[in-house]
Amino acid sequence: MHTKWIDDLLAVAETKNFSRAADQRCITQSALSRRIRSLEEWVGVELVDRSTYPVQLTRAGRTFCEQGKEALALFMELRSDLRRGDRMPGRSLQVVAGHTLAMTFVPKWLVNHRQQQPALNARVLSANVHDAVIALAEGHCDLMLGYSHPQAPIFLDPDKFVGLRLGHDALVPICSPDRSGQPLHALPGSAEAPLPYLAYTATSLLGRVTDLILRNAATPAALERCHEADMAMHLAKMVHGGYGVAWLPESAVADELANGTLVRAGDQRWSTELEIHAFRRIGNSNPALLELWRSLELPHS
Template sequence: MQIKWLDDLLAIAECKNFSRAAEIRCVTQSALSRRIRSLEDWVGVELVDRGTYPIQLTLAGRTFCEQGREALAALLELRSALRQEERMPGRSIQVTAGHSLSMTFLPKWLTRFQQHNAHFNARVVAANIHDAVIALAEGNCDLMIVYHHPQAPILLDVEKFVSLTLGHDSFIPLCAPNRRGEPLHRLPGKTGKPVPHLAYTTTTFLGRVADIVIKNAPVPCVLSRCYEADMAMLLMRMAIEGYGVAWLPESAVTEALERGQLVRAGGNEWSAQLEIRSYCSKANQNPTMLELWKTLETASHRISV
């Protein structure tokens, strides 16, 4: 039995809807359904009455939830106590950040922040957004820092988590220049001569944003998907080598642009604005994290006004 299965059941009990519960748990509805089936197989009885609308738990499901909630709380409390012993010494927080942000935004942000605020130690783990959300939801980090786009939102339970804006970034199409310094590949491409597309894998957040930009463009875009990767830095290297066009966060390519290794493959109509957001759990009781969050709230207010 996996602890996340119990969290899945608790989400269904609260939402009374598989679709909404799947959003809160940051999984697909089919994956959630499979996990509930696995939990029922482990318990040996049906826990969810799928013949009712809205969805209800069976008597066994309600009993399991009540007892399971208490058991889960005890386990999480024990885990928290044990982890305190493994934390970095002194004032410290654990941060999970998106791959690109962990290499570009986060180091500079930490330096600027600690120049004007009390020092703290930080343990940083780079992850894709799916794994970052799981780390936050399961208490494996104090702070999550990821990109946000209004048309590709991260659906976290607002009763359990809060977020703040730390900054903004541009998401722009780039390619290598030709000998004249012009784009080697130019959007939108033509029928019979598509633009080679250095794409993100379909499950990535930046991949979803790139698809949104392409879909919302004022003219049809003719692309040929020639390479896929799940990290922006890999696509950047392929773009520099001249393989095609990649949509990349501007903060990740500042040096390449200054050196002339990359140029824009299209105008502003092919770009998007990304918000850099921080998230934490309302239940987090790390004193260093609580102090940090108060300072972030003040800084976020200045950014938004």
């Protein structure tokens, strides 16, 4: 039995709706349904009455929620006590960041804050946005950093999490230059000669933002999807090899754009701004996190 299944059931009990509960738990509705079924199989009785609308818990489900919630709280407190012994020494943070941000934004950001908090230590792990959200929701980190976009935001329950905007980046189309320094694969391409498109996988936030750019483009782009990956840094390597055009965070290729080894494949109409956000769980009492968060809330931050 996984402890996250208890949180799944608690979300269903609170929202009385599988779809809203799935959004709250940052998973698909089908995944939530499977996990509730798995919990019911483990317990041995039905916990949710699926014949009612809105969804109601069975008598056994209500009993399980009441006692399971208390047991889960004790278990999580024990886990927190044990993890404190496994933290970095001194005042430390556990940080999960998107793959690109972990390579570009986070190092400079942490160096800056260590000037203000010299004793601040950090353990940084990289993950895609879905896994990063899950890590925060399940208490595996103190702080989560990720990209966000007004039309593809990161949804977190405002009663449980709080967020701050830290900065911005841009998602821009990038390709290798030809011998004259011009884009080797210039947008929008043509039906007769579609551009080789290095795309993100369907679950990637940057992929969703790229799709928004392409859907909103005044002129349709002629693209032929020839490669997929969930990491911008991987796509950047493919772009370096001249394999096609990819939409990359500008910060990830700033040096290459400056020295001309990579170029923009289109003008500003093919780009969009990204926001960089930090999120923490309300109630996390880690002193290092609280001190850092207070500094982030200051106007000059």
